[in-house]
Amino acid sequence: MKTKLYVNSAKLTAGITMKDSDEFEFNNMALHACDEPSLILENRRKMADLLRMRLTDFVCANQTHSAHLYRVGAEDKGRGSTATENAVDDTDALYTYEPNILLCTFAADCVPVLFSNEKKGLIGVIHSGWQGTVKEVSLKLFEHLKNEEACNPEDFNVQIGAALSQEKFEVDEDVYLKFKALGYADEFMYQNPDTGKYHIDNQLVVKKQCELAGIPTGNISIDRTCTYMNPEGFSYRADKKSGRHMGFIVRRA
Structure with missing residues (x-):
């Protein structure tokens, strides 16, 4: 089972599952985008075994490209793990x-963000497709954590996971204008003079949002694997029936 671990210590594990032809549905982890849910559950159970956890330790959301956030409590353990x-x-x-709760986020070109704050004992995940990025989901989440949870932004460590590259994220003017309206994304966009299309680096815009929230640049890492061009990537842009990567993070007791 192909899995990329960004962090794997005694106290913290964070990573992302990758496309794998040896697994059911190429290691698709998403119940909302699959052919046979029972096979997805087998993939998740196998993943749980690899992480020395149970499937009922997973917590998943029904993602809607929103800027909505949720604080997961002990009573939420298992939500979304076996059914949407x-x-x-x-x-x-x-x-x-x-x-010992595995927070999960699902993506196929969208930007997965995994983060931790060791001093506060806090972890989290963000799903930031282009719609979530223009709604500033990452910035709003970290501002919430600063204001409502008394977190020091300098204590966060952020991993931005594999996503669609700027070369392959080609959009029309309407999407370009939404990013331009942010006021800080211009340096992460260019127009192809031959096609008239705009190309946006969604990962770097998300990184900028983390920086605007006060997170030091040195605390932010980016996996530049392109989910469209890499054979281990799931890409909705390449295939509308694509499976999904699962970004995950857990803090061990």
């Missing part, structure tokens, strides 16, 4: 202080 019906509803950012 009991997942955290209409949410694209999850965080928790609870140990």
Whole structure:
């Protein structure tokens, strides 16, 4: 089972599953975008075994490209792990202080963000497709954590996961104007004079949002794997029936 671990210590594990032809549905982890849900659950169970956890330790959301966030409590353990019906509803950012809960986010070109704050014992995940980025989901989440959870932004460590590259993220003027309206994304966009299309580096815009929230640049890492061009990537842009990567993070007790 192909999995990329960004962090793997005694106290913290964070990573992303990758496309794998040896697994069911190429290691698709998403119940909302699959051919056979039972096979996705087998993939998730195998992943749980690899992480020395149980499937009921997972917490997943029904992602809607929103800027909505949710604080996960012990009572939420298992939500969305085996069915979408009991997942955290209409949410694209999850965080928790609870140990031994695996927070999950699903993407196929969108930007997954995994973060931790060791001093506060806090971890979280963000799903930031282009719509979430122009809604500033990452910036709003970290501002919330600063203002409502008394977090020091300098204590966060952020991993931006594999996503669609700027070369392959080609958009029309309407999307370009939404990014331009942010006021800080211009340096991460260019227009192709031959096609008239705009190309946006969504990962770097998300990174900028983290920096605007006060997170030091040195605390932010980016996996530049392109989910469109890399054979281990799931890409909705390349295939509308694509499976999904699962970005995940857990703090061990």
